[in-house]
Each structure stands twice: as structure tokens, then as C-alpha cells.
Amino acid sequence: MLEIHNLVVNYGAITALHEVSIQVAKGEIVTLIGANGAGKTSTLRAISALTPTTSGSIRFLNEEISKLKAHQIVQRGLCHVPEGRMVFANLSVAENLDMGAYLRSDPNEKRESLNYVFNLFPRLKERERQIAGTLSGGEQQMLAIGRALMSKPQFLMLDEPSLGIAPLLVKTIFEKIVEINRHHGITILLVEQNANLALEISQRGYVLETGRILLHDRSPALRQNPEVRKAYLGG
Numbered sequence: 001m002l003e004i005h006n007l008v009v010n011y012g013a014i015t016a017l018h019e020v021s022i023q024v025a026k027g028e029i030v031t032l033i034g035a036n037g038a039g040k041t042s043t044l045r046a047i048s049a050l051t052p053t054t055s056g057s058i059r060f061l062n063e064e065i066s067k068l069k070a071h072q073i074v075q076r077g078l079c080h081v082p083e084g085r086m087v088f089a090n091l092s093v094a095e096n097l098d099m100g101a102y103l104r105s106d107p108n109e110k111r112e113s114l115n116y117v118f119n120l121f122p123r124l125k126e127r128e129r130q131i132a133g134t135l136s137g138g139e140q141q142m143l144a145i146g147r148a149l150m151s152k153p154q155f156l157m158l159d160e161p162s163l164g165i166a167p168l169l170v171k172t173i174f175e176k177i178v179e180i181n182r183h184h185g186i187t188i189l190l191v192e193q194n195a196n197l198a199l200e201i202s203q204r205g206y207v208l209e210t211g212r213i214l215l216h217d218r219s220p221a222l223r224q225n226p227e228v229r230k231a232y233l234g235g
Contacts, residue, residue: 001026001155001187002047002078007056009039009046009211016042018211019056024155024189029181031190031198031219033232034208040191041083043208044157047189048080049073060155075103077154083163083191085144089133093124096132096143100150110150116184117146120176138169145176155187156180162194170194174201195232199223207232 002024009017017039024030032040045051047058049070058066060078068076088096097117101110118125121142127135132143141161148156158177162170178201180186192198199205199219207215207228215222222228 001061002189003057003059004043004047005057005059007043007046007058008054009042009051010054015054016211017046020208020211020213022189022206022213024187026187027181027185028204029177029188029190029202031192031195031202031205032208033192033195033198033205033222033228034214035231036193037210038208039211040208041159042211044080044082044159044189044191047073047157048078050080050082071103074151074153077152078157079148079151079153079155080157081144081148081159081161083159085137085140087132087135087140087143087147089131091132092129093132093135093143094128096147097124097150100147103151109152113150113152117149120149120179121146136166136169138165138173141165141169141173142176145173145180149180149186153186155189157189157191159191160193161190162192162197170197177201195228196223196234199233 004022006019007017034040046053049068053066065073104110123139124142124146161173174197181188190198199222202219205219205222206213
């Protein structure tokens with residue numbers, strides 16, 4: 001579904017990604033793990049056209065998308081939930097969700113998606129009229145994911161969904177990520193500092209180190225890998 005080949009991203013004189021190659025098949029959850037500054041966020045931002053690429057290929061559903069604009073990528077069914085959630089803090093929950101559907105014209109389909117989001121995250125329904133900036137970190141993460149789902153994506157990229165969230169809500173968020181994948185068939189590329197959690201729910205993983213792919217394997221094998229355990233899983 002997504003095929004990245006020899007992707008290079010530069011920030012001025014600094015190379016953030018060195019010929020990174022990643023594949024994600026339809027229906028998978030694939031995770032990128034690595035230390036801060038490894039290039040995980042840069043990879044997602046390059047895919048969604050928020051960061052320009054220097055060279056390499058990004059193909060989604062057999063179409064080269066590396067030269068498209070961000071809204072054109074969303075139109076094709078690939079949506080990005082950024083690190084830090086980035087909700088519209090001065091808008092209500094309902095208005096944030098409506099912003100997620102800005103490319104969709106059929107009101108019935110939008111209503112259907114809204115009901116889906118409220119069923120997935122009942123807390124958002126309870127806080128429908130609440131200003132997003134007053135929500136807790138976990139609730140804002142639910143809102144950010146819900147807003148992305150309003151675009152009716154086939155493929156969802158999640159950047160650090162557990163960051164700054166109470167442990168109890170982290171468990172809920174990850175259960176919902178699995179539900180989105182298994183029950184609704186949405187393919188997921190997950191960037192997550194909590195490597196234990198990420199490898200627990202994913203089928204495959206890539207280990208990024210200083211902008212390069214260091215390892216790639218099935219998630220159970222990565223969890224048993226001594227190098228991965230020592231560096232990312234607390235021994």
C-alpha cells in the first residue's frame with residue numbers, strides 16, 4: 001500500500017534521512033521505533049508532504065506522491081495525526097471534527113463518519129461543545145485521531161500518540177488504534193517512543209537510528225532481539 005524507496009530528507013546542511021526504505025502492506029500496523037532525533041517524525045512529515053524530500057520515491061497505492069501537496073495526499077486516503085496533537089485549541093470538539101471533513105461534500109457521509117468517531121470515542125460525544133484547548137491530553141489525542149478519521153482515510157499515520165498522556169488513557173488509545181485497524185480495515189504506520197507498546201500491537205517494525213534503517217523484522221522477533229531490548233525495551 002505504501003512503498004518508500006531510498007528516501008533522503010535534508011534540513012539545510014543536515015541530512016535527517018539517509019536513503020530510508022519502508023514498505024507497509026494493506027491491513028498492517030507497522031511501527032517505527034528509535035531514539036529522539038532518529039528521523040521518525042521526519043519520515044512521516046515527508047510522506048504527508050509537510051517536509052520536502054531531497055530524493056527518493058514515495059508510492060501510495062502505486063502512485064508516486066512525493067511531489068503532491070499535503071491536501072492532495074489526504075484526498076487519496078492517507079492521513080497524518082501529528083506529534084503534539086495540534087488540535088484547534090480555540091474551536092469546539094465538534095468544530096475540530098468538522099475541520100477533518102473539509103474535503104468531503106456529502107453531508108450524509110460526514111454524519112456517518114461523525115457517528116463512527118463518537119462510537120469509537122464516547123468521551124468526545126460527551127464533550128461535543130467543549131472548547132478543545134480545555135480537554136485533557138488524552139482527550140485531545142482522541143480528538144486528533146477522530147479528526148483524522150473524519151477524512152475517511154484508508155491509511156493512518158500516528159506520531160507519538162502516547163506522548164504526555166496519563167497511563168490509563170494510553171491503554172485506551174492503543175486499544176482504539178487496534179480497533180481502527182482490525183474492525184475498520186485502516187492500515188496504520190505508527191511512530192511511538194514506548195517501543196514495548198508499539199511492538200505489542202504491530203505486525204512488523206523498523207528501527208531507525210540517526211536517519212538510517214538499522215533493523216527490520218516482525219514485531220515478536222524485534223521484541224526478542226537483544227540489541228533492541230537493551231536500547232529500547234529497558235533490557
